[in-house]
Amino acid sequence: MRGFFLAGMPVTVTIAGAAVAVLLQTAFVICAFPTILTLERAFPTNHLVELNELRYKDSFRHPRILQQQHQQSSSAASVVVFPVQGTYDPYRVGLYFTRVQLGSPPKEYYVQIDTGSDVLWVSCSSCDGCPRSSGLEIPIQFYDPSTSSTASLISCSDRRCSLGTQSSDSGCSNSNHQCSYTFQYGDGSGTSGYYVSDLIHLDTIAGDSKPSNASASIVFGCSTSQTGDLTKPDRAIDGIFGFGQQGLSVIAQLSSQGVAPDAFSHCLVGNGGGGGILVLGQIIEPTMVYTPLIQSQPHYNIDLLSISVNGQPLSIDPSLFATSGNRGGTIIDCGTTLSYLAEEAYDPFVDAITQSVSQFVRPITSKGDQCYVISSSTPEIFPTVSLNFAGGASMILRPQDYLLQQNSVGGASLWCIGFQKIRGQGITILGDLVLKDRIVVYDLGGQRIGWANYDCTSSANVSTSSSGGRSEYVNAGQIGGSSSGSSLQNNPYKLILIVVAFVPHILVIAVFFLVKLYMCIDIG
Incomplete structure (x- = not known):
């Protein structure tokens, strides 16, 4: 003023x-x-005008403004910030993970970020086969509902139990009528347990740009049994944070309560120590392109139309990428480290890359993968690849977005195709290999996915609405630091509020x- x-x-x-x-x-x-x-x-100086009279007068003067303001205030949601650790590099960590706080009093749990599944689950104190230590140098924590004053079990008659059938093989315990679940993942690992309701504690940024804390009651899984890679201690974590679209996903639960917007974004650092940005809200970037989500699918399916290498479209039947009854289509999944192509598209893709560099490199096969021996330590001589989607959106892949550096051969660098072949499933999966070093926005309200190349170590403009009218800047490098406390007040986050309309x-x-x-x- x-x-x-x-x-x-x-x-x-x-x-x-x-x-x-x-x-x-x-x-x-x-x-x-x-x-x-x-x-x-306009009113007398004795200040005897009632507030309701002033409101009544204003309501005639500008009803649309008041109505719009009421709608905005009643539906306002905060940006929710999660710290990100880990890296896509399969020879180092091979996954990205974050921290969540659950229960009363709150305890911290490290969970893998996964857009290919729906439910948040953590290891229960009674878990069978769960690792007790981690090669990721993070503490392993076990959730015990009996020690949380806000925890409650989900019974079979609870309507939220029926939501679980959208995401897993849900069932009921004959002895206590608890709502149970079983998840099987694509790598062959699995987990089973029961659903509980408890508080999740969130670091938020509201309209005044000030960091604050919020909490909400959510349903999540308490894992009592794990199999496969989940039992290995070298990359052990406390659980998996599913960011799918189904009813029991955390994003669906929080947005339905008005706590967070019905959108989330990530920007995963590909080099160095990894990390990045993970927010409930839309990262706004001028170069963002969007493609529609395919409706009524359990995953984030998008319509891949063609692949180009050095600007030349490959001779691949577009129906190979289509989502249909017997084909899985093209899926965005940040819980997958590498990327995968449908069998019929893999060979034309690899052949085109090999032909474009055959004069400068020595192609070899290493452990079943197509690799190249080059004299340079960087792969600039390799072509750019364009993945072309519905709506005119293209994802441009640099060499480091589809190649992985392996051990040297006779002093020369060895680079291998990071895309893998999927046989007989008719599915293409775009994992962290191509999702890193770019903003990816999952706009669930608008049913679309967007992306833009970005330096994920820098600040990002985050909005709670697709209009981008109010935005917060969150510095990614400061988010993933200390694991001793996740409160925004206890960390020097750089926050800037900009009201673009002015x-x-x-x-x-x-x-x-x-x-x-x-x-x-x-x-x-």
Whole structure:
């Protein structure tokens, strides 16, 4: 707020949409023009006007503004921030994970970020086969509902149990009628357990850009049994954070409660120590392109139309990528480390890359993968690849987005195709290999997925709405630091709130004052 002196009296004016008109009028005072504005009260000076009378008067004056404001305030959701650790590199970590706080009092759990599944689950204190230590140098924590004052079990008669059937093989325990689940993952690992309801504690950024804490009651899994890679201690974690679309996904539960927007975004760092950004909200970037989500699918399916190498389309039947009854289509999945092509598309893809560099490299086969021996330590001589999707969106892959560096051969660098072949399933999976170093937005309300190349170690513009009217900047490098506490108040996050709607007004004001200043000088 700022004071302006009109007709010799100080009047306080709130700088909002009407501020432009006030500033334009006061410009004449600056130039000493004899313009005097007299402000008179519309109501008596005895201050006996009731608030409801003022509201009643305003409701006739600008009903649309009040109605719009009410809708915005009632549906406002905060940006929810999660720290990100890990890397896509299969020879180091091979996964990205974050921290969540569950229960009362809250305890921290490290969980893998996975858009290929729906449910959040953590290891239970009674878990059979769960690792007790981790090669990722993170503490292993076990959830015990009996030690949380806000925990409750989900019974078979609870309507939320029926939502679990969308995401898993749900069942009921004959002895206590608990709602149970079983998950099987694509790598052959699996887990089973029962559903509980408890508080999740969130780091949020609201409209005033100030960090704060929020909590909400959600349903998640308590794992009592694990198999396969989940039992190995070298990359052991406390659970998996499913970001799918089904009813028991955390994003669906929080958005239905108005706690978070029905969108989330990630930006995964590909080099160095990894990490990145994970927010419930839409990262806004001018170069973002979008493609529609295919409706009524259990995963994030999008319509891949063609693949081009060095600008030349490959001779691949588009139906190979289609989502149909007997074909899985093309899926975005940040829980998958590498990327996979349908069998019939794999060979044309690899052949085109090999042909484009055959004069400069020595192609070899290593452990069943197509590899190349090159004299340089960087793969700049390799072509760019374009994945072309419905809606005109293309994902441009640089060499490091489809190649992995292996051990050297005779002092030369060995680079191998990171895409793998899937036989007999008619499915293409785009994993962290191609998703890293780019913003990926899952706009569930708009039923679309967007992406843009980005430096994921820098700040990102995050909005709670697709209009991008109000945005918060969150510095990715500061999010993934300490594991001792996840509260935003305890970490030096760099937060900037920008109300984009006022930018044009500010520009108009600046230009107007410059013109008036010039006129004043000229008159003088």
